Amino acid sequence: MRHSIPIALAAVLAAGNLATPALAEDAAIVRLLAESADTPQEHAALADYYDGKAAAARKQANHHRSMGKAYSGGKHFDVVKMKEHCEKLAALYESQATEFAELARMQRDAAK
Numbered sequence: 001m002r003h004s005i006p007i008a009l010a011a012v013l014a015a016g017n018l019a020t021p022a023l024a025e026d027a028a029i030v031r032l033l034a035e036s037a038d039t040p041q042e043h044a045a046l047a048d049y050y051d052g053k054a055a056a057a058r059k060q061a062n063h064h065r066s067m068g069k070a071y072s073g074g075k076h077f078d079v080v081k082m083k084e085h086c087e088k089l090a091a092l093y094e095s096q097a098t099e100f101a102e103l104a105r106m107q108r109d110a111a112k
Contacts, residue, residue: 043111061093
């Protein structure tokens with residue numbers, strides 16, 4: 001019975017149902033799967049999930065970069081601050097994407 005729950009959770013993750021921003025329930029499910037992942041399929045499902053999280057973070061980084069460009073050229077203090085704000089968020093999302101990509105790589109390695 002212990003293996004049937006992670007297998008079902010792996011199927012949910014593989015279907016992409018948790019690729020949207022994680023709710024508290026989703027985070028608990030992912031944690032359970034991460035703690036109990038034993039099979040290559042379960043690790044592969046986690047890798048796919050983390051790839052989705054990395055892609056979402058990159059999308060946010062690009063969004064904030066483009067917003068920052070909209071503030072380029074402005075000299076007013078608030079405009080400069082908004083551009084800095086957008087650039088900072090873009091860098092944070094890029095960092096998050098890198099971390100999720102690394103988690104996906106580790107799960108793919110565990111799936112071998």
